[in-house]
Amino acid sequence: MTLQLGETAPNFQASTTEGDIDFHQWAGNSWVIFFSHPADYTPVCTTELGTVAKYADEFAKRNVKTIALSVDDLADHHGWIKDIEETQNTEVNFPIVADPDKKVANLYGMMHPKADSTHTVRSVYIIDPDKKVRLTMTYPSATGRNFKELVRVIDALQLTDNYKVATPANWNDGDDVIIVPSIQEDSELAERFPKGYRVVKPYLRITPQPNRD
The missing domain is CATH 3.40.30.10 (Glutaredoxin)
Structure with a gap:
């Protein structure tokens, strides 16, 4: 199995x-x-x-x-x-x-x-x-096994379960994250990501980790 x-x-x-x-x-x-x-x-x-x-x-x-x-x-x-x-x-x-x-x-x-x-x-x-x-x-x-990596994955899973973001390669807790492509409306973007974001490509938008001050 x-x-x-x-x-x-x-x-x-x-x-x-x-x-x-x-x-x-x-x-x-x-x-x-x-x-x-x-x-x-x-x-x-x-x-x-x-x-x-x-x-x-x-x-x-x-x-x-x-x-x-x-x-x-x-x-x-x-x-x-x-x-x-x-x-x-x-x-x-x-x-x-x-x-x-x-x-x-x-x-x-x-x-x-x-x-x-x-x-x-x-x-x-x-x-x-x-x-x-x-x-x-x-x-x-x-x-x-690298248990630091397993902690990192837990952090990423808990973050992405609660916010509409994904984590980039080599991400660690506190690093910038990626806004998921399903969010397109300006009003929703402003509400969810008040810290702002930068557009690298239309499908790649970077924002500060939303659950950090």
């Missing part, structure tokens, strides 16, 4: 390091970053989960919950957490799903047999409060 943008993220029940959960109920009205790692007690994954723990405050500011998964069992997860906390100087503050039967991994398309027939790949999904998939991304096993 391959999840596509706009689809409802599949619900599941599972055991995690923070107790049994129903995924949709656990997610509630939050945004979610759901990511899989190939295996416990592996070097790249250790740094990734440590980084996610250190980003807890940044995620909380954005109403984001994080949850990880691999096909290891619960005992391995709990043992590995001790290593993460020791080596990464942090406290793991999010659940890790135990999925030894690969049910959730297969539900989300985290198994890529041509890459690895026994372990999950390094996938990540951003899911909005309506449980819709908004981003999917899969990294090579030897490449650690």
Whole structure:
């Protein structure tokens, strides 16, 4: 199964390091970053989960919950957490799903047999409060994920959901944004973008980020 943008993220029940959960109920009205790692007690994954723990405050500011998964069992997860906390100087503050039967991994398309027939790949999904998939991304096993980029995407999604703008290449929170082409009336432009805008091309109009002073 391959999840596509706009689809409802599949619900599941599972055991995690923070107790049994129903995924949709656990997610509630939050945004979610759901990511899989190939295996416990592996070097790249250790740094990734440590980084996610250190980003807890940044995620909380954005109403984001994080949850990880691999096909290891619960005992391995709990043992590995001790290593993460020791080596990464942090406290793991999010659940890790135990999925030894690969049910959730297969539900989300985290198994890529041509890459690895026994372990999950390094996938990540951003899911909005309506449980819709908004981003999917899969990294090579030897490449650690860039969680700054995932925070940037959350910022962009939350901005563009609330304002009729899009974000240009390499955009970061606070940078200028693009007015969507569907807005053409001068009165609507003036109302929505009181800071003004500049026309580069008729289809490319740049304005200051509207939710910034």
